[in-house]
Amino acid sequence: MNSSPLAIVTGAGGGIGREIATALAASHWTVIVNDLNAEAAAQTAMQIIAADGEAMALSGDIGDWPTVEGMYGAINDKYGRTATLLVNNAGVQTWASIDELSPEDWSRTISTNLTGCFLMTKCFAKTACAGSSIINIGSGCNKLAFPKLIDYSAAKGGIEMLTKSSALELGPRGIRVNCIAPGAIATERTAAETDDYNNSWAKLTPLQRIGTPQDVANAVLLLADEKAGFITGQTINVDGGLFSRAIWPIDY
């Protein structure tokens, strides 16, 4: 059995998570590919293995504690060692005002986008050794309020403080915790959001283009590297400058 370091990527059955998983595998990590969708997780794992990488598909809901404990047990059974990198990427997004948003959708978003990060972090921290790290995938909503995203913004705002609080508590154990806040990123999901998602966000982005899943994966590789060994508790915007833009009453 290979002895390359183990990374867990949640929500890696598609979009940004799949790109993070394949980029880590290409950088010699063995990747545990989690997703709620078992078939999608298996596809990512097969894609990695077809490219001579190492991967294991692990389906399960990150918002459910017994499931999370079971997934860590399965990793230990298969590899007999603990993961040294956790990328909390899984997320869901609704699009509804306070009046429209159902309590069920609120709960699903908070469970996946915030509670899931906490549960995965809690279980990872139980056994993680010094030198391990956690990367949470946040959003511009970590710090800015966007319309019709109240549940998503509440969860991502929570991730901002979950990152800092867990960095504070886990720092003495040598575990770093950081967050990446992607700007507008081209994925299947975002392409379905508006008619011209890519161009409309490129126009607002100082670097004048939409972001790619590779942009986010590159930032994960940077933060996971031991060269980032003194960086913890930070959120890095991977947004082409989008969230540095102040609102202004005239076009600029």
Ligand SMILES: NC(=O)c1ccc[n+]([C@@H]2O[C@H](COP(=O)([O-])OP(=O)(O)OC[C@H]3O[C@@H](n4cnc5c(N)ncnc54)[C@H](O)[C@@H]3O)[C@@H](O)[C@H]2O)c1
């Ligand atoms: N795409 C963007 O423009 C953008 C911008 C900012 C932040 N983000 C964040 O990046 C992350 C990935 O976004 P994406 O655009 O790739 O989304 P996506 O919908 O393409 O992928 C999310 C994945 O998470 C999985 N998932 C959902 N609920 C889960 C659960 N309970 N347990 C395990 N897996 C679950 C889904 O099945 C899906 O495969 C999210 O956290 C999102 O908030 C994305």
